[in-house]
Amino acid sequence: MGTVAGLLLGTGLLSIWWSFWPSVPRTASTGSRWADRTQDLLVQAGMPGVSTPAFVGTSVAIAVGTMVIGLAVTAAPTIAASFAVLAALAPAAYVRSRARRRRTELRELWPEVVDDLTSGIRAGMSLPEALISLSERGPGPMRAEFTAFAEDYRATGRFSDSLDRLKARLADPVADRLIEALRITRDVGGTDLGRLLRTLSQFLRDDLRARGELEARQSWTVNGARLAAGAPWFVLALLSSRPETAAAFNSGAGALVLLLGAASSAVAYGLMVRIGRLPEDVRVLR
Numbered sequence: 510m511g512t513v514a515g516l517l518l519g520t521g522l523l524s525i526w527w528s529f530w531p532s533v534p535r536t537a538s539t540g541s542r543w544a545d546r547t548q549d550l551l552v553q554a555g556m557p558g559v560s561t562p563a564f565v566g567t568s569v570a571i572a573v574g575t576m577v578i579g580l581a582v583t584a585a586p587t588i589a590a591s592f593a594v595l596a597a598l599a600p601a602a603y604v605r606s607r608a609r610r611r612r613t614e615l616r617e618l619w620p621e622v623v624d625d626l627t628s629g630i631r632a633g634m635s636l637p638e639a640l641i642s643l644s645e646r647g648p649g650p651m652r653a654e655f656t657a658f659a660e661d662y663r664a665t666g667r668f669s670d671s672l673d674r675l676k677a678r679l680a681d682p683v684a685d686r687l688i689e690a691l692r693i694t695r696d697v698g699g700t701d702l703g704r705l706l707r708t709l710s711q712f713l714r715d716d717l718r719a720r721g722e723l724e725a726r727q728s729w730t731v732n733g734a735r736l737a738a739g740a741p742w743f744v745l746a747l748l749s750s751r752p753e754t755a756a757a758f759n760s761g762a763g764a765l766v767l768l769l770g771a772a773s774s775a776v777a778y779g780l781m782v783r784i785g786r787l788p789e790d791v792r793v794l795r
Contacts, residue, residue: 552680553608564600572597585755587764588745591771595742612681616717618648619683623710626687627703636695637662640675654678668695683713734781738774 547561575596579589625647629639644656657678661671669692676688687709694702748754757763 549680550604550608552678553612554604555607555611556604557678564604568597568600571600579749583749583755585749585759587758587767588749588755591742591767592746594771614650615681616683616713616720618651619687620710620713620717621648622651623687623706623713627706627710630703630706636691637668637671640691651679668692730784731782734778737781738778741770741774 544561547564551557551559551561551564572593576589576593579592580586583589622643625643626639629642630636634642640655641659641662644652644659647655654675658671658675661674662668665671672688672692676685690702690705690709749758758767
């Protein structure tokens, strides 16, 4: 009996001591965050069917192919390796450029989406019906996503799950905010949804107007950075077919020059783009 009482007392004291040290929730690893960001970029670029491993494999295959072609043309491993690295980065640059261009296009359409949704709710539609109606009278580039939402909701009848899949298909910060506002309204009710949507529409239009003016002014900075970073490598590609150029860069000093040139180009381009690019919204309501 004394042993049992001692064990119970020790367990109670341990529980009291443990309560003073709250557990810290585990966050996602760096690798998973990178995979999530890459998948968001692929979705935003209009390539939702491409997975992150397939994208990485394609980049590696392009780099290997460029390496083989470079060795066959120049017979200089250092030059071939330099262009292989550039080729490996090309798919990522293409996806980022396409995603940025598509985000710009969708940013101009979101005020119209919010206005159509507000009109449907004011006409007496329920939230699912208002969202489904966007598959017919919403902006053309976004009708496919809302059509998929309509099919999901009609098949399952689960509004929250259908919203989650719609949010994953859009992968857009504005969509995240809008969808979470609709979810909260559906769960807890409220009469301020119309006012919230009107405020969001006005905010999106003001942001679009200000961003358009700033992008028109800073576009020359980004274009100049791209030209300055790419010009030396274009010249190297033209000269690499000459045997004396290949021999010069096929030495230790030539490899060092290529390495320093690549580092300088990457740092300079990164700084220019970071200085000239406008901040993008981050998905905090994933």
